[in-house]
Amino acid sequence: MVKKRGVGVPGLKTFEGPAQLWRRVLAFVFDLFVIDVVFVSSFKGFFEGVVPSGFSASMNFFESNAGLVQSLTVVVALIALLVLLYFSVLQFRVGQTLGQYFFGVYVKSEGKVLSFWQCVLSNITFIPFFPFFILWVVDPLHMFFSGKSQRLMQRFAKVVVVQRYVV
Amino acid sequence: MIMEDGKKSVLGTIVVVVLVLWVLSFLFAGFASLFVPSQFLVGGNVALIKVEGVLATEGSDSFLGDGSASSSDIVKLLQEADTNPGVVAVLLEVNSPGGSPVASYEIAQAVRKLNKTCVAYIREVGASGGYWVASAADYVVANPLSITGSIGVYSSFLDFSGLMSKYGVSYQRVVSGDFKDLGSPYRNLSDSDRDVLLSKIKVVHEFFVSQVAENRHMNKSVVAELATGLFYLGPEAKDLGLVDVVGDLDTAKNYIKDLLELESVELVEYETKRGFFDSFSGVISKNFFFLGKGFGSAFVDQNFAVRT
Numbered sequence: 001m002v003k004k005r006g007v008g009v010p011g012l013k014t015f016e017g018p019a020q021l022w023r024r025v026l027a028f029v030f031d032l033f034v035i036d037v038v039f040v041s042s043f044k045g046f047f048e049g050v051v052p053s054g055f056s057a058s059m060n061f062f063e064s065n066a067g068l069v070q071s072l073t074v075v076v077a078l079i080a081l082l083v084l085l086y087f088s089v090l091q092f093r094v095g096q097t098l099g100q101y102f103f104g105v106y107v108k109s110e111g112k113v114l115s116f117w118q119c120v121l122s123n124i125t126f127i128p129f130f131p132f133f134i135l136w137v138v139d140p141l142h143m144f145f146s147g148k149s150q151r152l153m154q155r156f157a158k159v160v161v162v163q164r165y166v167v
Numbered sequence: 168m169i170m171e172d173g174k175k176s177v178l179g180t181i182v183v184v185v186l187v188l189w190v191l192s193f194l195f196a197g198f199a200s201l202f203v204p205s206q207f208l209v210g211g212n213v214a215l216i217k218v219e220g221v222l223a224t225e226g227s228d229s230f231l232g233d234g235s236a237s238s239s240d241i242v243k244l245l246q247e248a249d250t251n252p253g254v255v256a257v258l259l260e261v262n263s264p265g266g267s268p269v270a271s272y273e274i275a276q277a278v279r280k281l282n283k284t285c286v287a288y289i290r291e292v293g294a295s296g297g298y299w300v301a302s303a304a305d306y307v308v309a310n311p312l313s314i315t316g317s318i319g320v321y322s323s324f325l326d327f328s329g330l331m332s333k334y335g336v337s338y339q340r341v342v343s344g345d346f347k348d349l350g351s352p353y354r355n356l357s358d359s360d361r362d363v364l365l366s367k368i369k370v371v372h373e374f375f376v377s378q379v380a381e382n383r384h385m386n387k388s389v390v391a392e393l394a395t396g397l398f399y400l401g402p403e404a405k406d407l408g409l410v411d412v413v414g415d416l417d418t419a420k421n422y423i424k425d426l427l428e429l430e431s432v433e434l435v436e437y438e439t440k441r442g443f444f445d446s447f448s449g450v451i452s453k454n455f456f457f458l459g460k461g462f463g464s465a466f467v468d469q470n471f472a473v474r475t
Contacts, residue, residue: 042192
């Protein structure tokens, strides 16, 4: 793509390439902040009323109230669903999440058109249940060994995170 | 300009999607609360656990219940209250005429195992097994008009043998041992049968008396004298040492407040809630069980049981 800069000034050439790591990390941190403020805060009152604060206190609580663990599993699943929807819907609709928007990176399909299921598959890592949580380590590590800086699930989903470079 | 418009449109879409998901998160949070029993959601520093109805080891699956108090459920509630760090004491509201000795024992044991102060309030009836449960608490408050005590064990069944002979129905007894059909409602109780039943009842009675004596720090012989099966009103029970004080729910709350030096006592009711599908499947499975079992076999079941 060539941008016109005005009369007599040569146009700027832009092209897409793999997004820089720092941008991706900061975009992800920003998204985590959004998720915490927007979604998790809705459940905060719920958790504070149910689970005692402190690691040992909460562990004792869960050991003694095994039945409640099942109920809380439902809650965690609902939050995970919201997170999955946040990433998948936004990437499908506009190609980027809020964090990615602010840090100038976006998601593209390696094929023709980005489908919703590609977005879901690439973000399936956020499901906090077996076997998906194994991906929490493997998935981002794959970025460092991939030519296109793809996470493992992005590779399976055939999506890449890119940014526009200006020459 | 076109790119700026495109950026605005992207940001607008992002904002709309985030807003929709934000609303959805509130709906999910509300939906999630349906899965958690109320005692975990509502604050309160004293757990109120009601022991209402005839004591049985297992309760009814139906929404309306069968008027029984399940020891399985109550023991679970006691354990939950004990492990909840927000709860500093347990208030047991007893309104039970007794029931199964096993259920009474299970609940009383769970009360004794509590690591927190437990006060029992006998509201209307705390008789027999109901009293056994109340006696296990650290402090017992009885309503002045309540019925307490009735320490004793009984066993009864209907004798249909006369009615059956009147209608020409006979009971064909085929047993591998003399006592195999002990307590059958279709034959007369022989003297030896009666002796056997009485000896068993005496064992349960002795155990009941010893448990009450232990719980109330009373002499076993004193409790044995009171254990005639007679019930007492609140003030009588107080004079006999079966309860600590005559009063009402506020008396029990004030005792906890003063003992633990609390600013206030906020009760949080611990109750077993059965979900719609639990109740539905329970009722359906029971109905199918009885359908399969048939009326005939249900009719010949022995209905003999020991009751406190």
